[in-house]
Amino acid sequence: MEMDIGARLKEARESKGLSLDEVQQTTKIQKRYLNAIEQNEFDTLPGKFYTRAFIREYASAVGLNPEEVMEEHKGELPSYEEEEIVKYSRAQRTQQQTTKSSSGKATSLFPRILTAVAVIAVAIAIYVFMVNSNGSADDSAPADDGQNDAIELPPESEDSGEEADDSTSEEAEEEPAEEAPAEPEAEEEPEEPAQPEVAIELTQEGTGDFPEHVYTVTGVTEQTATIELSGAAYLAVQSPKGEDLITEGMYDAEDSPISLDFTGKNQLYVKTGSAPTTSVIINGEPVPYPDPGYSTQKLLLNFEQSN
Numbered sequence: 001m002e003m004d005i006g007a008r009l010k011e012a013r014e015s016k017g018l019s020l021d022e023v024q025q026t027t028k029i030q031k032r033y034l035n036a037i038e039q040n041e042f043d044t045l046p047g048k049f050y051t052r053a054f055i056r057e058y059a060s061a062v063g064l065n066p067e068e069v070m071e072e073h074k075g076e077l078p079s080y081e082e083e084e085i086v087k088y089s090r091a092q093r094t095q096q097q098t099t100k101s102s103s104g105k106a107t108s109l110f111p112r113i114l115t116a117v118a119v120i121a122v123a124i125a126i127y128v129f130m131v132n133s134n135g136s137a138d139d140s141a142p143a144d145d146g147q148n149d150a151i152e153l154p155p156e157s158e159d160s161g162e163e164a165d166d167s168t169s170e171e172a173e174e175e176p177a178e179e180a181p182a183e184p185e186a187e188e189e190p191e192e193p194a195q196p197e198v199a200i201e202l203t204q205e206g207t208g209d210f211p212e213h214v215y216t217v218t219g220v221t222e223q224t225a226t227i228e229l230s231g232a233a234y235l236a237v238q239s240p241k242g243e244d245l246i247t248e249g250m251y252d253a254e255d256s257p258i259s260l261d262f263t264g265k266n267q268l269y270v271k272t273g274s275a276p277t278t279s280v281i282i283n284g285e286p287v288p289y290p291d292p293g294y295s296t297q298k299l300l301l302n303f304e305q306s307n
Helices: 005-015 020-027 031-038 047-062 066-072 080-140 155-174
Strands: 201-204 214-220 226-231 233-237 249-251 258-261 267-272 278-282 299-303
Touching: 005 031, 005 047, 005 066, 020 031, 031 047, 031 249, 047 066, 201 233, 226 233
Parallel strands: 214 299
Antiparallel strands: 201 214, 226 258, 226 278, 233 249, 233 267, 267 299
């Protein structure tokens, strides 16, 4: 009797003398998921796409050919079609709900818009009436010919004013102009030392269905990172000793951005099930994917001190 895929993977693991903990360390797949694969309990895994990716990783770790295993047991594996139908149905429901919500809002706003227009029309009418009333009042007032406004000065007053002006101008000529005090020279502020630029270099490009890419990162001033999501993605982030920096599982755009603090660590390990919707940013610089369109990818970031 031909054994199922879970039993075949378990037999291959035991024949190599490997424990589930050791396979977890090699594949970076949680032990509970590895155990679910051995029991053929695929519903426990986060999705049908990840089921296939995890099985390939498991097969490779225990010395089996992943493609042969997938081909020989394809009848046991969940298909992509079921998952695509579920996703499409959810998207349709969301779109229909959004359309109904938008039309309802537009209907409820229509009375408010009519009320606002009526208030503005009344305000304009009042303003025009007030302007016309003020114009009529100005026309009815008698014109002032200005004949009684002029004030004539006696001749003596004019002469005394000219003498005062002459004496004032003579005094102004006799007094020497005072020199303006010299402005103190502005002190030059010391220039701040230039901050090192962050450089992210791809040193090894991964291959296979779940490629692992290795990077060297220099110029980092703060050991922090950010993960930004534009859609749903399966994420796992670990430190060199296997410590989980976030809870491994599914995340979406509502969880973005995800802040990471790896102070005191010289390595960061990021695994994503949807690279097109996942951006890893180190001190403002995004980590480039060798193939941005490929979904499942792993990033191993090694941090080096700049000279």
